[in-house]
Amino acid sequence: MPESKPIRIWVDGCFDTMHYGHSNALRQAKEMGAYLVVGVHSDEEILKNKGPTVLKNKERYDAVRACKWVDEVVEDAPYLTSLEYLDKYNCDFCVHGDDVTTMSDGTDCYSVVKQAGRYKECKRTIGVSTTDLVKRMLMRKINPEGTRAECDHEYIQDKLEKFNDNKLPKDGDKVVYVDGSFDMFHAGHAEYLKQAKELGDFLIVGIQGDDLVRQIESTYPILNQEERALSVLACRYADAIILDSPHQLTDEFISKHNISIVVGADQSIINRTKAETKIIPNQDIGSKSIIARILADFEIYQERNRKKGEKAILEAEMLAKEKASLQ
CATH class of the missing domain: 3.40.50.620 (HUPs)
Structure with missing residues (x-):
């Protein structure tokens, strides 16, 4: 047959x-x-x-x-x-x-x-579309200090489980770690993760919590942490994620996750960890530039x-x- x-x-x-x-x-x-x-x-x-x-x-x-x-x-x-x-x-x-x-x-x-x-x-x-994201960005112009409404956590958790391959590094794998907000995940983020993955065998991506993003960026993210995590998990270069990733990467954190190298977008990464670091500059497109495009043509x-x-x-x-x- x-x-x-x-x-x-x-x-x-x-x-x-x-x-x-x-x-x-x-x-x-x-x-x-x-x-x-x-x-x-x-x-x-x-x-x-x-x-x-x-x-x-x-x-x-x-x-x-x-x-x-x-x-x-x-x-x-x-x-x-x-x-x-x-x-x-x-x-x-x-x-x-x-x-x-x-x-x-x-x-x-x-x-x-x-x-x-x-x-x-x-x-x-449910709960996301390009139209919805544009609306969220437009609201930034109307109310820059506003906060995002809570999402349906049970619904999002179900999607996180479906997106997650539950990969674990194999013995001998060189583990690379990178973190960030990854708000409005785009092709620039994907290229960044691709270059990070090329430095080793297994890439862990830390997703910063909403409060930490607000502290670093002085504004709220367009997407909340769980939504941002879904976009990272959908990327072919990310092997695993860590939610609520810490800003300061302690020796204990590096050892716990068997991290060999930490990637950052600029020199500030050197002040956040004692581990080996590698700088990969931000790519051409960025979340802020996407938001700027929307706000520049507000009426349109x-x-x-x-x-x-x-x-x-x-x-x-x-x-x-x-x-x-x-x-």
């Missing part, structure tokens, strides 16, 4: 401000088969159908490539998902969240693959979010009608 070929899956999207909701969708999609191909739309296609992006082409392409569940990235994928692209990349079916995504004229982006019976759904991650993004709200209502109505027709 001939062996069945590995199932190949197609997922596409904008993946703007790549967040843990995107990663969770890719995780769920990968569980449906063996090989995950992800198509990422261009800035031009997104502007035409949805509005301006926060991150540009290469920043979004690189962020998706860094996700550990992704096997291949297709750049400049069409906004309307086509059978031609599924066939071109030898994909058996397409996966999307249980919401409706529409073209500029209001038609369903996945109508063609749905009609062909080559469409499956995964559960949308306010209008974008208003239109997104109207579109969300329309999409919910379309979804309700579609489900009613299937009953």
Whole structure:
């Protein structure tokens, strides 16, 4: 009896401000088969159908490539998902969240693959979206001293367990340690972790608690610690994480985790530990620059979010009608 070929899956999207909701969708999609191909739309296609992006082409392409569940990235994928692209990349079916995504004229982006019976759904991650993150950043301008509302910890804890591979270093592994806030995790963070991982065999990433981030940055993080941890765990270069990582890295801490080298972004790391250190400068893109982009075009993004709200209502109505027709 001939062996069945590995199932190949197609997922596409904008993946703007790549967040843990995107990663969770890719995780769920990968569980449906063996090989995950992800198509990422261009800035031009997104502007035409949805509005301006926060991150540009290469920043979004690189962020998706860094996700550990992704096997291949297709750049400049069409906004309307086509059978031609599924066939071109030898994909058996397409996966999307249980919401409706529409073209500029209001038609369903996945109508063609749905009609062909080559469409499956995964559960949308509650409490996070690019629109939500933009809203959080806009609120910084209105109320810089404001605080984030508490998330659903039970829901997030479930996702942490699903994201965590529970890896442990093997005997003889050179353990590398790096810490930070990793707020608004982006391609620059991924490149930073990649370079850190290249210094050894096993990379532990310390996630600073919200209070410590406020002390260091003099402001609150956009995402809380648990949300930030999810984004780090989704990165292919991170082997393990430590929550509420300390600012001062004591000999006891270094010994407990068998750390051989500590990585920092600047000279300040030397004052935080007596262990061997390595400086890897911050990459081109940073969380602060992403926030600055939003705040620089405050009115544009306010209008974008208003239109997104109207579109969300329309999409919910379309979804309700579609489900009613299937009953």
